[in-house]
Each structure stands twice: as C-alpha cells, then as structure tokens.
Amino acid sequence: MAANRPLHGIVVLDLTRVLAGPFCTMLLRDLGAEVVKVEPPAGDDARAFGPFLTGADEASAYFTSLNCGKRSVVLDLKQTADRSRFAELVKRADVLVENYRPGTLARLGFDERRLQELNPDLVYAAISGFGATGPYASRPAYDVIIQALSGIVSITGTESGERVRVGTSIADIVSGLYAAVGVLAALSRRDRGGGGAQIDLSMLDAAVSVLENAVARYQVNGEVPVPLGSRHPAIAPFEAFDAADGQVVVAAGNDRLFAALCEVVGAAHLPNDPRFGSNPERMAHARELKHELEKALRQRTVAEWVASLAEAGVPVARVNTVADLFQDPQLAARGMLTPVAGLDGFAVTGSPLKFAGIPDESVRPPAPTLGQHNDRPLSAGKR
Amino acid sequence: MAANRPLHGIVVLDLTRVLAGPFCTMLLRDLGAEVVKVEPPAGDDARAFGPFLTGADEASAYFTSLNCGKRSVVLDLKQTADRSRFAELVKRADVLVENYRPGTLARLGFDERRLQELNPDLVYAAISGFGATGPYASRPAYDVIIQALSGIVSITGTESGERVRVGTSIADIVSGLYAAVGVLAALSRRDRGGGGAQIDLSMLDAAVSVLENAVARYQVNGEVPVPLGSRHPAIAPFEAFDAADGQVVVAAGNDRLFAALCEVVGAAHLPNDPRFGSNPERMAHARELKHELEKALRQRTVAEWVASLAEAGVPVARVNTVADLFQDPQLAARGMLTPVAGLDGFAVTGSPLKFAGIPDESVRPPAPTLGQHNDRPLSAGKR
Numbered sequence: 001m002a003a004n005r006p007l008h009g010i011v012v013l014d015l016t017r018v019l020a021g022p023f024c025t026m027l028l029r030d031l032g033a034e035v036v037k038v039e040p041p042a043g044d045d046a047r048a049f050g051p052f053l054t055g056a057d058e059a060s061a062y063f064t065s066l067n068c069g070k071r072s073v074v075l076d077l078k079q080t081a082d083r084s085r086f087a088e089l090v091k092r093a094d095v096l097v098e099n100y101r102p103g104t105l106a107r108l109g110f111d112e113r114r115l116q117e118l119n120p121d122l123v124y125a126a127i128s129g130f131g132a133t134g135p136y137a138s139r140p141a142y143d144v145i146i147q148a149l150s151g152i153v154s155i156t157g158t159e160s161g162e163r164v165r166v167g168t169s170i171a172d173i174v175s176g177l178y179a180a181v182g183v184l185a186a187l188s189r190r191d192r193g194g195g196g197a198q199i200d201l202s203m204l205d206a207a208v209s210v211l212e213n214a215v216a217r218y219q220v221n222g223e224v225p226v227p228l229g230s231r232h233p234a235i236a237p238f239e240a241f242d243a244a245d246g247q248v249v250v251a252a253g254n255d256r257l258f259a260a261l262c263e264v265v266g267a268a269h270l271p272n273d274p275r276f277g278s279n280p281e282r283m284a285h286a287r288e289l290k291h292e293l294e295k296a297l298r299q300r301t302v303a304e305w306v307a308s309l310a311e312a313g314v315p316v317a318r319v320n321t322v323a324d325l326f327q328d329p330q331l332a333a334r335g336m337l338t339p340v341a342g343l344d345g346f347a348v349t350g351s352p353l354k355f356a357g358i359p360d361e362s363v364r365p366p367a368p369t370l371g372q373h374n375d376r377p378l379s380a381g382k383r
Numbered sequence: 384m385a386a387n388r389p390l391h392g393i394v395v396l397d398l399t400r401v402l403a404g405p406f407c408t409m410l411l412r413d414l415g416a417e418v419v420k421v422e423p424p425a426g427d428d429a430r431a432f433g434p435f436l437t438g439a440d441e442a443s444a445y446f447t448s449l450n451c452g453k454r455s456v457v458l459d460l461k462q463t464a465d466r467s468r469f470a471e472l473v474k475r476a477d478v479l480v481e482n483y484r485p486g487t488l489a490r491l492g493f494d495e496r497r498l499q500e501l502n503p504d505l506v507y508a509a510i511s512g513f514g515a516t517g518p519y520a521s522r523p524a525y526d527v528i529i530q531a532l533s534g535i536v537s538i539t540g541t542e543s544g545e546r547v548r549v550g551t552s553i554a555d556i557v558s559g560l561y562a563a564v565g566v567l568a569a570l571s572r573r574d575r576g577g578g579g580a581q582i583d584l585s586m587l588d589a590a591v592s593v594l595e596n597a598v599a600r601y602q603v604n605g606e607v608p609v610p611l612g613s614r615h616p617a618i619a620p621f622e623a624f625d626a627a628d629g630q631v632v633v634a635a636g637n638d639r640l641f642a643a644l645c646e647v648v649g650a651a652h653l654p655n656d657p658r659f660g661s662n663p664e665r666m667a668h669a670r671e672l673k674h675e676l677e678k679a680l681r682q683r684t685v686a687e688w689v690a691s692l693a694e695a696g697v698p699v700a701r702v703n704t705v706a707d708l709f710q711d712p713q714l715a716a717r718g719m720l721t722p723v724a725g726l727d728g729f730a731v732t733g734s735p736l737k738f739a740g741i742p743d744e745s746v747r748p749p750a751p752t753l754g755q756h757n758d759r760p761l762s763a764g765k766r
Contacts, residue, residue, distance in 0.1 A: 062596045212551045322538070333518060
C-alpha cells in the first residue's frame with residue numbers, strides 16, 4: 001500500500017464483528033492504516049453468513065466485502081496468556097475499536113482505566129446499540145431495531161402509508177462512519193499533543209443525527225412527517241415518474257430547471273400554468289403536476305429521457321439495480337467496483353475517498369482467514 | 384467551546400451550501416473546529432428553504448439545523464477585492480470544503496495549484512454529485528438522483544415491488560460523513576508532517592459504498608436484489624409485525640433469541656416446528672412464520688410487547704415517529720435533542736460523538752445571520 005496514504009503507519013486494533021465496527025475499520029484500512037482484527041476462537045460472526053464464495057476457503061461473501069486487507073489474530077480474552085498478548089498489542093496500537101455490548105471489554109479485564117494505563121495515547125472507540133449511558137444502555141440492538149426507534153422507518157415508505165426499512169443497513173453504516181470521524185478527530189488531537197481519547201458511539205444517536213430536516217419541520221409546523229414514496233417533502237417535481245418502459249427520476253430544484261424540463265418533454269406551457277409557476281405552487285398541486293408530466297414522459301423510453309434531459313442540464317436518473325451498477329460507465333471510470341485478489345472476478349466497492357496523488361487500489365487484497373496472522377500480529381514494519 | 388475538543392484550534396473555510404457540504408462542516412464544528420462559512424452575496428441557498436422560525440430574523444429551520452455555531456462572511460469571488468480577502472483566509476485555514484460543481488472554484492481563480500501555493504498544508508475537500516472525473520462529472524445532481532443511480536432505491540420499498548426514496552437525504556448525508564472522514568485522515572497526516580491534501584468526493588461513489596451485502600449477494604447467487612418491505616434479506620424473523628394497536632419490530636438474529644421470542648409471545652412450540660428450527664428454515668418459510676408470530680403478537684399492545692420482550696433480552700422496538708423522539712428517555716439521557724440559544728425551545732439533533740471528559744453542548748449556539756462575521760472572519764484567538 002502506498003506510503004503516502006493518510007493513515008500510513010497507524011495501527012488499529014479491531015475487536016469488532018459483523019457490520020458497524022468492521023465498516024469503521026474498513027474505512028481506516030482503506031486510508032492506509034494497519035488493521036489487526038482480534039477475533040475470538042469462533043471468529044467474527046459474519047464469517048458464518050452466507051452466501052459463500054467458491055474457492056479454497058469458501059469464505060463468506062459478506063465477510064469478505066467488509067474485511068479486505070485486514071490482518072487476523074485469534075485471542076481468547078478469557079485466557080490469561082491471551083490477555084497478556086492483547087495487552088502487548090494495546091501498547092503498540094494507535095487506535096482500538098470494539099462493538100461489544102457496553103461493559104463487556106471491562107469484564108474481560110480491559111476497562112478504560114486499564115487501557116489508558118497500558119497506552120495513554122490510545123484512541124479508543126466503543127460502538128454499541130444505545131451507548132454506554134441511559135436507560136436502554138444494556139439492551140441488544142440490530143440495524144432494523146435502530147432504524148425503527150430512530151424515526152427513519154416512519155418517514156420511509158409509500159404515499160399510501162406503508163412504511164419500510166431502508167434496504168441497506170443504514171443504521172450500522174452511519175454508525176461506522178461516525179465512529180471513523182470520531183477516531184480520526186481524536187487522532188488529530190493526539191498528533192498535536194492532546195493525548196488519547198475514549199469515544200462512546202451509540203447507533204441510535206447516530207441514526208437520529210441523519211434525520212435531517214424532518215426534525216426541524218416537525219417542530220415548526222407541528223405535522224408529524226410521514227413516508228412520501230419517492231417524493232421530496234419540500235420540492236416538486238423531485239421524484240420518480242413512469243416512462244414508456246420503466247421509471248425515470250427527475251429533480252427540478254428551481255424554476256429554471258423546471259422550465260428546461262418542461263421544454264424537453266414537450267410541455268412548455270406548464271411553467272405558465274398558475275398551478276405550477278413556482279415551487280410552492282407546484283408543491284400545492286403536486287398530484288396534478290405529476291399527472292401532466294407523466295402524460296408526457298410515458299411517450300418515450302427511460303434511456304431517451306436520460307439522454308435528452310441530461311443534455312439539457314436537467315438532473316435525471318434511471319433507477320439502477322445492483323446489476324446495473326456493473327455496467328455504469330461513471331462507476332467504472334471511478335474504480336468503484338474493485339476485484340478482490342484471488343477471488344476470480346468477485347468485486348467489492350472501492351473507496352470513495354480519492355486523494356490527489358494517491359492511486360486507487362486496482363485490486364483489493366483478500367480478507368484474512370481466521371488467525372492468519374497469529375504468528376505475526378503486526379506487519380514487519382511494526383514489530 | 385471546551386478547549387479540549389479534538390479539533391480545537393482548527394480553522395475550516397466552508398464554501399458549501401444546502402446539505403452534503405454543510406453536514407460535513409457541521410461535524411467538524413461539533414468536534415471543536417472554527418468553521419467560517421464563506422457565502423456569496425445571496426447566501427447559502429438553504430437560507431431560503433422553509434419553514435421559517437419565528438423570531439427576530441425568521442431564519443430557515445432547515446438552515447439552522449445544519450449551521451449552528453458556524454461563522455458567516457460574505458464574499459463575492461467574482462470581485463477582485465473579495466478574491467484577495469479569500470486568499471488571505473486560505474493562508475490561515477487548515478481545511479477548505481466546497482460543494483460546487485467540479486471546476487467552479489478553479490474558474491473563480493482558485494484551482495488546486497493556486498490553493499497549494501497559498502497554503503501548502505491546506506486540506507482541501509471538494510464534494511460533487513459524480514466527482515471531478517468520469518463521463519458524468521459535469522452533470523448536476525440532487526440526493527434523489529444519486530439515490531436512484533446508486534441502487535439504493537432499487538432495494539428500498541415494499542414486498543409487492545413499489546420502490547421508494549429513503550425518507551432522509553441519505554446520499555447527501557453519507558457524502559458529508561465520508562468527506563469528514565477524508566478531511567480528518569488528511570489532517571492527521573498533515574499533523575505528522577505529511578503536508579496538505581486534495582480530496583475529490585463523489586456523492587455517487589459514497590452512496591454505492593453503503594450498499595453493503597447487496598453487491599456481494601448479487602455476484603454470488605446472480606439474483607438482483609429487490610425491496611423487501613421491512614424484512615431482512617438473510618435473517619428471519621427480523622421485521623415489523625402487527626400488534627394490537629400498531630407495529631412492533633422484532634429482530635431474532637439467532638436460535639437462542641428466536642426461542643426467547645417464542646416463549647414470551649406464548650408460541651413456545653414454534654422452535655420445534657421443522658419449518659422454523661434454524662434460520663435457513665425460517666427464511667424458507669418466512670411467510671408462514673410471519674403468520675404464526677403475528678397471530679400471537681396481535682393479542683397485545685406494542686407497549687406491552689416492548690416491555691416484555693426487552694425484559695427477556697429480545698431485540699424489539701416500536702416504530703417511532705419524529706414526534707415520538709421528543710419523548711424518548713434514551714435520547715433525552717444522551718442529550719440528542721438540544722435547544723438552540725435564543726430560539727424559544729427549537730431543538731436540533733445533538734452530536735453523536737461523545738468523548739469522555741468533554742461535556743455535551745447543553746445549548747447549541749445559533750446559526751449565523753448572513754455576513755454576521757464580515758468584520759472579523761476569524762475569532763479573536765485566530766486573527
């Protein structure tokens with residue numbers, strides 16, 4: 001890995017499993033850190049999640065997609081000898097991330113005080129469902145629980161009121177992202193002489209923090225936000241429409257774009273219609289607007305609309321499936337689907353963090369087998 | 384603001400507007416950085432987004448929720464004098480974040496080379512819809528466009544196949560989070576002597592990066608992922624069920640939790656039913672399982688189930704609305720809805736980044752009025 005990657009030289013001890021924690025340490029690895037997964041003898045639970053890849057070790061595809069390029073050391077922290085080995089690793093690490101339930105690592109002999117004694121400059125981040133304080137602190141959580149409690153489910157769904165889970169584990173993922181933000185801010189302070197840090201990251205706190213304008217709108221107008229299908233709560237047109245052969249998404253965020261949209265679809269009279277002259281008027285007559293636009297959009301295919309509207313500078317999109325991503329020229333140009341070494345074309349998403357002067361990985365290193373680095377927890381440069 | 388905040392002393396020049404960029408710089412402000420919004424004479428577009436707060440300046444609730452505690456300076460970068468003032472600020476800044484379309488800042492006289500000449504240690508992050516390279520680089524984008532292109536919409540929706548937008552602008556928000564991760568990683572490198580950095584952050588790249596196991600599953604089994612309502616693609620039961628007076632979400636991620644769930648709801652026979660003995664069997668008979676569990680869950684209220692299942696250690700949740708968040712004891716204990724000074728009880732979400740020894744803000748400072756800090760772009764400690 002290139003020596004000028006921003007986290008080159010940083011060692012991260014990774015006691016995380018499944019998703020939020022591994023997502024965080026994946027980001028740190030992609031930025032150049034050396035990430036050492038410390039796994040219990042049974043391994044990260046995600047190693048057992050199907051489907052499995054073909055090949056020598058039939059690894060979990062899910063586990064692979066979160067753990068490329070990390071190292072793996074098996075330690076049983078219930079055993080004295082392994083606790084000593086772990087303490088040695090703590091002394092050499094810059095960062096420790098875990099996503100046990102609050103109190104678990106302390107019961108294994110490593111509370112915050114002990115960690116600080118071992119390494120006063122350690123940046124320690126604990127990710128849990130609800131954080132270490134408050135009445136729910138000891139409750140178990142999974143992504144869907146946090147999505148439901150945070151209010152995200154209440155504003156995601158159809159206009160007829162059917163509420164759904166966000167199709168990706170967004171509560172886990174934003175928690176992993178926030179944890180990385182916290183770790184890196186603390187690392188920057190440490191590097192300016194500020195010492196170590198302890199971060200208590202709650203998935204519920206993180207999920208509530210991404211509700212965006214729903215919290216503000218509710219307080220001002222008193223209306224409880226509800227699902228709106230593909231519509232935007234404050235802008236029209238800004239949603240999916242039926243074209244001749246599927247759906248096309250159009251987002252006309254201002255009057256100029258609305259006029260350009262109407263021109264291209266052959267409905268140039270609409271901006272002069274008093275129902276549609278401004279965004280507040282378009283919001284007030286959203287259903288009629290949709291009817292008028294769809295009448296026009298149904299006449300041609302999604303591909304035709306995407307071409308002609310993009311040409312006119314109107315924000316437009318087809319609704320890509322996961323299969324479509326593998327054909328998308330922009331994602332190809334950005335290197336966003338990257339094969340994993342030795343896995344016969346199996347790709348994982350690339351890092352969206354593109355730094356000038358640092359080439360993207362054109363091939364991802366594989367995820368470690370369980371205990372692959374038992375004999376050498378740290379790489380040659382770090383021992 | 385407490386002097387031990389991790390980014391105390393860091394100056395961020397903020398040329399961003401609306402959402403992805405302001406979300407990024409809000410995170411940096413919450414971590415202790417001094418964030419100076421450099422706004423065009425018309426101000427950040429979001430200042431004009433309703434609804435508006437009552438009070439002296441009738442500020443936008445939306446703008447307020449993203450810009451608390453930042454400073455505001457108006458500069459017209461088309462004017463020579465203001466470009467000089469901006470250049471002076473660049474010399475004193477640690478970080479510059481913008482979310483113009485690629486090339487815009489260069490056309491205003493500040494390309495990457497000029498920025499580096501002014502300040503070789505500057506960490507410069509540019510956020511755009513598609514990034515600065517690739518065939519879509521010059522296209523406009525809004526959140527819903529990126530949600531559609533990234534595949535997120537294709538996996539979010541009802542079991543009957545109606546696809547919806549995630550109800551929060553998740554493409555903008557994960558882009559803001561990733562940008563913060565990139566900025567902080569670069570700052571850490573700089574603080575270890577590595578010099579400045581330029582980051583090219585694409586919202587599409589960021590959104591694709593959070594698809595999680597959908598990308599892996601598709602490649603292994605060839606099935607294009609579709610929306611699943613509130614269900615999980617690989618675990619059952621892990622979804623919303625009808626109770627007597629609303630919906631309750633239950634997530635039994637393993638056999639032990641499934642047995643505990645069945646015990647509490649009075650269906651202790653289910654784990655012995657060959658259709659439901661293991662997770663693969665439960666997935667294969669998900670519809671029948673839902674029917675059986677709902678028969679039991681319909682007998683009592685959501686509140687009763689939340690109490691009894693939480694007591695038994697089974698992950699459970701009601702589907703909170705945004706209004707419910709203001710009553711939630713865990714969010715209250717964590718300080719996650721924080722009043723803004725001078726705004727008569729109007730609250731914004733607190734920071735989920737909780738550091739030991741650094742108290743949360745019990746009151747958020749207000750968002751700046753347009754040009755409030757024209758005379759003193761930087762605070763006293765920074766001039």
